[in-house]
Amino acid sequence: MKLKALFKVALCCLAALMPMTSSAAFAQVLYGTMVGTITDPDGRILASVSVTATNASTGTSISGKTDESGSYAFHNLAPCAFG
DSSP, X not given: OHHHHHHXXXXXXXXXXXXXXXXXXXXXXXXXXXXXXXXXXXXXXXXXXXXXXXXXXXXXXXEEEOOTXXXXXXXXXXXXXXX
16 A cells, blocks of 8 residues: 555656656757858868858848868857858
């Protein structure tokens, strides 16, 4: 009898905790990151090159420069089509 009561308590505790964990498991991120590497036609890395990402629907843009390895990254971008 004690085992059955203990099982019921454990089941109730688990059921009470489920809503707290499910929202974190299905959370969505509102912003994204765009990364890439700039090279010339021969495949050589281009450092310190200006890079611009433009929101295709609003025309707003964000600019940056490539690092010494030709890489760039734009963080915290709102979801949209970039060109």
